[in-house]
Amino acid sequence: MLHSTGPLLSIDVGERTTVETDITEVQERYIGGRGVATRLAHERVPFDADPLGPENRAVFTTGPMQASQMSFTGRTNCTALSPLTDGLLSSNAGGFVSRHLAATGYGAIELAGASDDLVIVHVRDDGVEFEAVPDLAGATVSETTGYLEDERDISSDRTAVIGPAGENEVRFASIMTTEERAFGRGGLGAVLGAKNVKAVTFGGDSAPGLEISATANEIHREAATEDHIMKEQGTVAVMDLANEMDGLPSYYFSERSFAGVEGINGAAVAEKKYKKGTCSACAFACKLPTRDEARGVETEGPEFEVAMAFGSNSGVDDIVDVMESNRLCDEYGLDAISAGNTIAAYLAAEDEFGNRELIWDLVDKIAQRDGVGDTLAEGIGRIHEDLGVGNWSVKNMDFAAHEGRLLHGQALSYAVANRGADHMYATFYSVEYPLVEEAEAMEPAGFEGKADRLVERENLMALNDSGVVCKFSRDFMTPERYELLFDADFEELLAAGARTVTLERHFNNRRGIDGDDDRLPYEDELPGLDDAIDSYYELRGWNDDGTVPESALPA
Template identity: 80%
Template sequence: MLHSAGPLLSVDLSAHETDTEDVSDVLESFIGGRGVGTKLVHDRVPFDADPLGAENRLVFTTGPMQASQMSFTGRMNATAVSPLTDGLLSSNAGGFMSRHFADTGYSAVEFTGESDELVAVHVRDDGVEFEAVPDLAGATVSETCDYLEAEHDLESDHVAAIGPAGENQVRFASIMTTEERAFGRGGLGAVLGAKNVKAVTFDGDSAPDIDIPSSQMEIHREAATDDNIMKEQGTVAVMDLANAMDGLPSYYFSERSFEGVEGINGSAVADKKYKKGTCSACAFACKLPTRDEERGVETEGPEFEVAMAFGSNSGVDDIVDVMKSNQLCDDYGLDAISAGNTIAAYLAANDEFGNRELIWDLVEKIAERDGVGDDLAEGIGRVHEDLGVENWSVKNMDFAAHEGRILHGQALSYAVANRGADHMYATFYSVEYPLVGDDQAMDNVGFEGKPERLAEREDLMALNDSGVVCKFSRDYMTPERYEMLFGADFEDLLDVGARTVTLERHFNNQRGFDASDDRLPYEDELEGLEDAIAQYYEVRGWDDDGTVPESALPA
């Protein structure tokens, strides 16, 4: 089976020391990326570790496909105990850093302990440097990247940085790379902030020699030549469809369609796109560099989730306003989905929907933990009672844009996902809109056949995150192509994903998670949900209370 190569680098921030360790057995069993990160955190972090404490470990990993030049492979993974969900969580980022990471020669790099001073850590194939950077305290992501380029001749695609939000341990702070790409959901930026790490850089010329089958180029050619609306509109292309289905969360989830949708939909974003955008080696080029010269706004995106959170869910119908919100989140180092949804909760509590100036002020206040921003920085799951609004989160992860009250399989996914109400854990929405062929599509209403299909999709997404292969490769990565690229039977590859999901669930069980956490705020509206959750546990081989029996743990 194709897998990553190279040792684990452990970076002890308390002692400013490093060590390497052979983890070939983990690589052979879990391929790379999320699978390897999950196994390492599961086995090396105490089950009762404080997410913002020295015992938590943050692990960067990439996968064997980063040795290729195939489209959909410019991504990498970060794993730790999440300050937002309090469970084991992996976050995935695109951009250009994955190949610089691979060039260091390490298969995984973990950060342990906590530094007694603010540092930038430079990971190279010839050693690790700890640089004290007190002058970067409070710096934005762009300011940090400017410093690293000026002082170290390292452009932003070598850099994983946090902004003020990470330093101030906002529970949904991001780690940013290439300035505008995010390890977004789950607050891993706060983990780096708690460890007093402002930035990590990766550089070298020691990428391991991993033989990738030539079939990669067939996929690359198709990605380059196929006509796909995502190349023009990104994920926001689905907004009109969601709105037409009465499935676009609006006004803090109180409504499901938005009268101002034309101001923030795919066409509105495409009108502001000024060049192509992509990730490393990818010819699909679905990214969205956008600009409004009149108002001086330039960013990348927004994608659908952010256009919902800062758009329809906040009562904003101007794409440039949403672009500015997105720009601010990137520079302060905030997950724009959670920031937008949390601000929407505040707008609902104070009857301020559509107040763009207030929204931008709240983004800054959250990042700085200033005034009301200090409360909002805790996220919806922890602040909703104080605001007097409904708790639109699962396991403290607020909801993505794909509406579970319309897409019932996606609702099931939100309920049981180890990561909470995140759309990318299984991407079940894609089979219910549908965004796939008729042979893969399912009716959006009801739960028949969906528990089994959900487990399979979770396993496939975990496989992609271990590879690492972008999830938007869905039209190109057939089971036969997985087998050719990874040199293993497709069912064996899915088993890697299944073992990854099971380890996540087991770790979270040891922290107190069980079936009582697999709940939705609208579950009474979905007949058959409870039975579907029970069937899902049965498919997984888990106990009725949503816990993993010892007999189901992977070796």
């Protein structure tokens, strides 16, 4: 089986020490990326660790595909104990940093401990440098990348940076790379902030060699030539469909369609797109560099989730207003989905839907933990009672845009996902709209056959996150192509994904997270959900309370 290579580099940012460890056996079993990082975290992060304490570890990994030039491989994984969900969580970001991380020659790079001083950690194949940067305290993402470019000749595509939100330990702070790409969900930016690490940079000339199937060239050619709506509208292309199906969360999840959808839909975004955008080595180019010259707003995006959170869910029908919210989140280092949804909760409590000036003020206050922003920085799951609104989260992760009351398989996924109400854990929505071939599609309503399908999709997404292969490659990757690329039977590859999911669940079980947390705020509207959850546990080989028996733990 093709897998990542190179040792684990463990960096104690408090002691200023580094240790290299051979992790070949882990790589052979877990491929790379999320799988390898999950196995390492399961072994090395104490089950009772404080997510914002020095015993937490942030593990950066790539997979074997980052040594190739195949499309859909410009992504990087980061895994740590989440300040938002309180469980083990992996997030991956696009952009261009993946090849630079691979060029260090390390299969995984782990940050442990906590620094007394604000530092940047420079990781190269010839050593690690700790640079004290007290003057960057409170700096935005672009100010930090500007410093690195001007003073160290390090481009933004070699960086992982936090903004003020990470320094202030906002529970949904992001780690940003290439300025506008995010390790978004789960608050991993706060993990670096708690360690007093302002940025990590990567570089070198030690990327592993790779002989890869000619299939990679076929995929690259198809990605370049395929006429696909995502190349013009990104993920927001699905917004009109969701709205027409009564599945677009609006006004803090109180409604499921939005009268102002034309102001924030795919066509509205495409009108503001001014050039192509892509990730490293990818010919698909589905990113969205957008600009409004009249108001001087420039950003990348918004994608569908952000257009929902800061658009329909906040009662905003102007795409430029949403672009500005997106830009501010990137600058401050905030997950724009959680920031938008949390602000929508506040707007609901204050009857202020559509107040764009208030929205932007709240983004700033959250990042700085100033006034009411200090409360909102805790996330919906912790503050909904204070606001007097419903708890639209699972395991403290607020909901993505794909409406589970419409798409019942996606609802099941939200309920049981180790990461909480995040759409990318299984991407089940794609088979229910559907966005896949007819033979792969399922009816949105009901749960028949969906527990089985969910297990398959979770395993596949874990494989993609370990490979690392972008999930938007779904129209180009087939079981046969996985086998050719990874030199392994497809079922063997899915089994590696299953091991990753089970390790995540076991880690979270040891922190007290179990079936009682696999609940939805609208479960009374979904007859059959409990039976589907039970079937899911049985298929996984877990106990009926959602815990992993010791006998089911993978080696």
